[in-house]
Amino acid sequence: MQMHYPSGWKEYELIDAGNFEKLERFGDYVLIRPEPQAIWEPSLSQEAWHQKADAHFHREQKENYRFGEEAKGGWKKKNKMPDSWQINYHHKDLKLTLRLALTGFGHVGVFPEQANNWDFIFNTINGWKDNNAKVLNLFAYTGAASVVACMAGAEVTHVDSSRPGLNWANQNMQLNHQKDIRWVYEDALKFVKREVKRGNTYNGIIMDPPPYGRGPDGEKWMLQDKLNQLVGLSSELLRPKNRFFILSMYAVGLSAQVGLNVVQSHFEVENPEFGEFYLQSPHRQHLPMGTFLRFRG
Numbered sequence: 001m002q003m004h005y006p007s008g009w010k011e012y013e014l015i016d017a018g019n020f021e022k023l024e025r026f027g028d029y030v031l032i033r034p035e036p037q038a039i040w041e042p043s044l045s046q047e048a049w050h051q052k053a054d055a056h057f058h059r060e061q062k063e064n065y066r067f068g069e070e071a072k073g074g075w076k077k078k079n080k081m082p083d084s085w086q087i088n089y090h091h092k093d094l095k096l097t098l099r100l101a102l103t104g105f106g107h108v109g110v111f112p113e114q115a116n117n118w119d120f121i122f123n124t125i126n127g128w129k130d131n132n133a134k135v136l137n138l139f140a141y142t143g144a145a146s147v148v149a150c151m152a153g154a155e156v157t158h159v160d161s162s163r164p165g166l167n168w169a170n171q172n173m174q175l176n177h178q179k180d181i182r183w184v185y186e187d188a189l190k191f192v193k194r195e196v197k198r199g200n201t202y203n204g205i206i207m208d209p210p211p212y213g214r215g216p217d218g219e220k221w222m223l224q225d226k227l228n229q230l231v232g233l234s235s236e237l238l239r240p241k242n243r244f245f246i247l248s249m250y251a252v253g254l255s256a257q258v259g260l261n262v263v264q265s266h267f268e269v270e271n272p273e274f275g276e277f278y279l280q281s282p283h284r285q286h287l288p289m290g291t292f293l294r295f296r297g
Contacts, residue, residue: 001256002275004292006115011087014112014279015052017287018042022279023049026100026108027087032056033106034073035287043283054081057106075102086175089115094122094151097175098144099168109142109168113277113289114208117246118148121204124244124296125152128203135204136195136237138188138230143169143181145206145246150178154204159184159191161215187215189226192233204244205234211251223251228262235266243297248277250290259293269295 006012015023015030017038024031032053042049050056059073084101087110096118100108125133133154137146142165146158150173158181160166166183173181184191188209207230213221231247238245245267247259260274272295279287 002273003278004116004275005278005280005286006113007280008091008115008119009089009112011089012110012112014281014287016042016044016049016283017281017285022287023052024112026110027085029054029081029085031108033108034059037288038285040285043281043285054078055102057102059106072105074104077102089118091115091119091122093126094118094148096144096148096151097172098142099171099175101168110144111141111208111289113279114144114248116277117206117248117292117294118145120246120294120296121145121148121206121244122152125149125154125204128242130242133203133242134201135206136202138192138205138207138234139209140169140206141165141208143172145208146181147172147176147178149204149206150181151176155180155182157182157184157202159186159188161185161187161213161219185216187217187219187221189221189230189233190215190219192230192237196233196236200237201239202237203239203242204246205238206246207234208248208250223249223254228265231262232266238267241297244294245296246292246294248290248292254291256291256293259291263293263295267295269297271295 011027013025018041022035030052055075055077057075087098089096131153135149135154135156137158140158140160146156150156211223256274274293277289
């Protein structure tokens with residue numbers, strides 16, 4: 001069981017967290033956003049938070065907000081705060097630029113803790129002598145991991161059930177002067193089933209499934225119901241060598257041990273890395289950001 005935080009960030013920092021919110025800096029701008037796991041008292045005063053913040057996302061129906069739910073609401077901005085801006089992340093030869101924006105769900109287009117996985121992806125693909133890698137990214141969001149894999153030299157298939165997410169990922173690809181990522185607008189489980197039937201295989205599979213959601217045709221996704229099936233099918237797609245697998249989960253009640261058990265029931269792999277991601281605070285209360293499991297070989 002391991003605990004990892006994304007130590008490579010220069011343009012992101014968690015300033016404080018508490019009272020179900022977090023205070024974060026993304027490049028030149030500081031935001032206050034919902035965080036259901038931050039049930040403790042913040043270290044800084046409310047006045048200090050609002051002095052630092054350039055924008056504050058206000059939830060609707062705060063009393064009903066539960067872990068894992070989308071936080072619908074709106075932003076209150078100071079004059080200098082743009083609707084969209086960019087942020088940079090560097091790791092070895094990786095120089096990544098991402099487009100950020102204020103969305104109606106409180107997201108900004110990046111999950112900072114995933115930078116630890118970006119390093120893993122970049123290092124793994126670059127470590128292969130025969131670098132004709134094929135990578136599948138499921139629930140791929142705004143495409144940071146897809147772009148990283150592409151920049152490392154892989155042929156990437158990016159699957160997501162959100163049209164705006166695919167458009168955003170395409171912008172990130174272009175920002176980083178990449179091309180030829182394959183965009184797939186489809187339910188992840190449906191796509192994987194078809195790939196198994198087609199006999200396609202991949203060197204790398206990345207998945208960051210939500211607790212629940214809907215596919216393009218209204219397909220219902222519940223993590224507890226579908227994860228085992230998805231991982232089982234994915235085991236048929238992953239090549240036997242020059243391979244990696246990443247599972248990230250941010251869902252209440254599912255520990256890192258759950259992810260380990262599911263993966264080990266379908267893959268024969270010794271000593272996979274598994275544990276918890278967190279964001280490091282300058283105060284004592286670090287912020288947990290879900291679990292991970294990954295291996296390579």
